[in-house]
Amino acid sequence: MSSMNIGGSQLDASWFLLLSAVLFGLGAVGVLVRRNPLVILISIELMLNAANLTLVTFARQLQNLEGQLFALMSMTVAAAEAVVGLAILVDIFHTRDVEDVDDLSELKG
Amino acid sequence: MALAVFFVAAAMAVLGGIGVVAFHQPIRSVLSLVVVMLALSILYLLLSAQFVFAVQIIVYAGAVMVLFLFVIALLGPARELGRGRLRFQGWLSGLFVVVLLGLMWAMLQGVQYRQPDKTDLSFFGTVQSIAVGLFTTYLYPFELTSILLLVAAIGAIYLSRKRIDDPEGGPAEGLRPAAGMGGNLPPSEK
Numbered sequence: 001m002s003s004m005n006i007g008g009s010q011l012d013a014s015w016f017l018l019l020s021a022v023l024f025g026l027g028a029v030g031v032l033v034r035r036n037p038l039v040i041l042i043s044i045e046l047m048l049n050a051a052n053l054t055l056v057t058f059a060r061q062l063q064n065l066e067g068q069l070f071a072l073m074s075m076t077v078a079a080a081e082a083v084v085g086l087a088i089l090v091d092i093f094h095t096r097d098v099e100d101v102d103d104l105s106e107l108k109g
Numbered sequence: 110m111a112l113a114v115f116f117v118a119a120a121m122a123v124l125g126g127i128g129v130v131a132f133h134q135p136i137r138s139v140l141s142l143v144v145v146m147l148a149l150s151i152l153y154l155l156l157s158a159q160f161v162f163a164v165q166i167i168v169y170a171g172a173v174m175v176l177f178l179f180v181i182a183l184l185g186p187a188r189e190l191g192r193g194r195l196r197f198q199g200w201l202s203g204l205f206v207v208v209l210l211g212l213m214w215a216m217l218q219g220v221q222y223r224q225p226d227k228t229d230l231s232f233f234g235t236v237q238s239i240a241v242g243l244f245t246t247y248l249y250p251f252e253l254t255s256i257l258l259l260v261a262a263i264g265a266i267y268l269s270r271k272r273i274d275d276p277e278g279g280p281a282e283g284l285r286p287a288a289g290m291g292g293n294l295p296p297s298e299k
Binding site for chain 1: 110111112115119122123126127129130135138139142145146149152153155156157158160161164165168169172173176177180181183184198199201202203205206209210213214217220222223225226227228230233234238239242243247250254257258260261262264265268269
């Protein structure tokens with residue numbers, strides 16, 4: 001039911017979805033465990049890529065192009081997010097000596 | 110054949126993802142993420158998404174990752190000392206991810222997909238078909254994306270501008286909480 005004929009062999013859509021879930025989980029672990037703000041941004045990029053894989057998989061499974069179009073939109077959003085996030089990081093690193101995201105607690109009440 | 114390609118690309122992606130989390134130096138994390146993105150682009154090609162494949166390599170592996178590398182080169186080798194501050198969060202995040210994967214696996218067991226649309230697969234995912242969708246049905250979101258990019262560019266320029274009251278362009282005397290007024294008052298007002 002869910003298998004796709006790709007290049008003569010049957011691939012199951014759930015394999016792609018499971019791979020995407022694994023990548024998303026790795027990204028979530030990176031965000032939760034790593035303390036360097038730069039690595040946290042990189043892990044967020046990993047999670048966005050996993051979501052893109054899900055979109056493209058469903059586009060192929062349902063043979064509907066809208067998933068791929070939405071993946072392109074999400075790539076644009078990811079690029080904008082990376083640009084603004086890195087600009088904020090560079091500004092923070094220029095202003096003070098930060099080793100850890102926990103050092104950035106000025107807004108804590 | 111496609112089966113072998115899938116498993117090689119999936120293994121590359123998972124190993125790269127582990128590398129992103131496990132490497133201590135940020136530059137190695139970035140290079141691992143490049144591996145993940147190249148593996149994902151192979152998977153996009155398997156899923157007959159040629160245009161997304163090209164954009165993935167050019168925009169992501171090309172532009173965004175180079176941006177990350179530039180920032181790392183700018184900031185110098187960052188050291189990460191604070192892992193000792195985490196007491197139980199590491200285990201908690203592992204538990205969270207295992208629960209997430211278990212839920213996903215359980216959900217995929219009984220999933221029923223709807224009947225696929227009847228599309229010409231030789232045309233599916235090409236530049237032409239993407240362009241037809243992007244410039245007819247989704248023209249409005251596409252134009253909104255350009256506004257998003259403009260806002261991001263202006264924001265990045267604003268954040269990385271040189272402070273007018275600071276001839277060095279960097280921190281002159283330590284922390285400067287007084288710069289909360291926007292930080293760029295002209296010298297005559299000081």
